[in-house]
Amino acid sequence: MAVKFEKVSDGTYMLDVQGYVCPHPQLYTKKAMEKLKHGEVLELVFDNPSSGESIIAMCQTDGNEIVEQTRQTSNAMRWRIRKG
Amino acid sequence: MGHVTNNSVSVQAVETAAGEGHNILRAYLVLGFFVVVSLWSFSVDTRYIYLSAYLWFGFIYGMALQYGRFCMASAIRDLFAVGVPRMAVGIMIAIVLFSLVAAYVMAVGKSTFHASPIGLYSVIGGLVFGVGMVFTGGCASGSLYKTGEGSIAALLVVLSLSFTQAIFVDLGGWLNQLVPAAWTASAAAKNLPASLTPTDGWYDQFTAGYIWDLPARTIGEMAQFSNPFVTAFVGNSLINSFLPAVVILALIYVRWYRRGYLRDKSIVYRGWRTELGGYWSMITASKRTAIAGLVLGVAAGLHMWVMQGLQQHFGILNAGELLKAMGHTSGLSIQDTVFDPGYFYITTQEAQGAAWVLDKLGVNEMGNIFFGLDNGLPNPILNPVLWMSFALIGGSAVMALLNNEFKLKWPSAEIATWAVFGGILMGLGARIGLGCNIGAFFATVTNGDPSGWLFGLGMTVGGFIGVKFFNWWIERKMAKEVVGLEL
Secondary structure, three states: OOOEEEEEEOOEEEEEOOOOOOOHHHHHHHHHHHHOOOOOEEEEEEOOHHHHHHHHHHHHHHOOEEEEEEEOOOOOEEEEEEOO | OEEEEOOOOEEEEOOOHHHHHHHHHHHHHHHHHHHHHHHHHHHHOHHHHHHHHHHHHHHHHHHHHHHHOOOHHHHHHHHHHHOOOHHHHHHHHHHHHHHHHHHHHHHOOOOOOOOOOOOOHHHHHHHHHHHHHHHHOOOHHHHHHHHHOOEHHHHHHHHHHHHHHHHHOOOOHHHHHHOOHHHHHHHHOOOOOHHHOOOOOHHHHHHHHOHHHOOOOOHHHHHOOOOHHHHHHHHHHHHHHHHHHHHHHHHHHHHHHHHHHHOOOOOOOOOHHHHHHHHHHHHHOOHHHHHHHHHHHHHHHHHHHHHHHHHHHHOOOOHHHHHHHOOOOOOOOOOOOOOOOOOOOOHHHHHHHHHHHHHHOOOOOOOOHHHHHHHOOOOHHHOHHHHHHHHHHHHHHHHHHHOOOOOOEOOOHHHHHHHHHHHHHHHHHHHHOOOOHHHHHHHHHOOOOOHHHHHHHHHHHHHHHHHHHHHHHHHHHHHHHOOOOOO
């Protein structure tokens, strides 16, 4: 189980941190968002519910926008975050 | 499939109705288990209601902790690591509410609280605990509720900190060489029973030779107010809880929230009125956390009232007396006591559980002050406070199942290593600090005991150190393993 980060299409990247618990998902997300350019989107896949609340607050603080929140059948979350 | 849309976020849930139905059924099964435990034990002997009282408060704590993702590791770590004040704010809300309920309970003579000694040990214990909880990703209560969400990593943390405590309080040998001579002399002068070997073992001498010699008083007691309501509400709640919480919230606002708040273009800056608006906005930013803080604060206060009421009803000062009266004499301390704080607590009962296992494996865990004199080693099935921990996991599982957030997750080797290593630090810190983020911090600062703030200070510094290390670790790991992040 390793962190996956890959380019999905132009301006869209995917970060998969399934299996990781706090603080890994929010720290990886923060560092990934720092790498993105304005308007680019990160598709974040994680399964640690506690990290979700921190990521929401982190996006508000940093001016990034969560444009979609999807929960998968495996109880994993897939969120799309647009860099502000 | 459900679909909810608000201003900016489209929220989709793709679980099937059947999946949701299974989770509801599982939630009922977990709830049913604890109902059966309560009813069955009550049918055997009505005095088991004492056990059930701990159990159901534990269940409420578990539900509230999971609902609010309430975790003190998160509070400190998220401030320093990602600049998010949400959880630190929630904890301050819970502290203020708990202190108000606790003050009332104390003023009417129904409190079970006893102040901890005031000393440097709190800072050191908090520091070690703080580093550990950042490494594991959860504090003592946070790890319990995350176990209820299905995290095996969190369960490893619980086991690690439990067994570390059980081993640490019984360690002698080379550790004796680290004991100051003054502690040994003071411990020897206490004339404790020889079976406890009070001058053999680091923790025994730390307890009898150092801790017992320190003063232990609440702010209300120090101020020597004559009116019990003034003692409780002014001394304990206002001075030791409310004012520090307000100041800490102001510091958090200035350092971590104000800039983001003022960035909102719809806000016209009008001096202190805008600043106060921002302060309030920070407090109400996460309703989920605020609600959990409210429930935890009120429940923790009521818990003390209920336990004191039951103690008065049964004419006891400690659950050990009740167990003895019911014929359960095995595992009682030499004073016929067991661990029975009468309020929200986490780590000592977990240490008891681990020590009971070690004792059954042939390790004499009753030959020390911690278990042999104070807390005893009752069978886990008869340990009322341990049922609070079991039920906390159950309450969290129910809440997670109802929200479709339960998922059995096996940790990778890396996560498991962090869990065990951090758990060891948490176990050491909890014993040195005489408790964890709940027993040595949350339950103390809210009851007028300034030692809690010393533990909190250590925990914050430890959290900061842990975050600095973790940031370095993740940067290094990402550079090595995450291909493409250089973009």
